[in-house]
Amino acid sequence: EEGFVPLLRQVPGFVAYYWVDAGGGVMLSTSVFEDQAGAEESVRRAADFVRDNLASLLPEPPQVTSGQVVAAG
Template sequence: MYAAVRRYEGVTDPAEAGRRVSEGFVPLIRQIPGLLAYYWVDAGNGVMISTSVFEDEDGAHESIKKAAVFVRDHLAPLLPNPPQVMSGQVVAFA
């Protein structure tokens, strides 16, 4: 399994960002083969975190690409700062 994590800081409207992700990005990421889980989390204080888990590395990297395009096209005013992006092999899980 592989995971991709993106941390967004300075989010101007977390509720609207969540709505746009739910309605627009979730259908896109569901199309990526091997998706096991996706989460969009409001961590408070203008921080939001997305986590996607895939069966393989290709899926995780594809999600990073799709997220970048979606943010650019649909979320840029709400997510003014570039995200911190991390990905890697899952080595423990429950």
């Protein structure tokens, strides 16, 4: 919340960020942006943040998946 989320909030088109503890050591995050350019910039910033701050703590490199929202409630 103090290091990474403020970086995302600076990306143009930022809408929301969610971090989920799925249990069993599995964590996932979802970032929502107004457009593809914002989403791609967030991936670059996340990669830099992980490399500089978290890489030694992660047993596996993060997996990145992107797509368009097709339904919302």
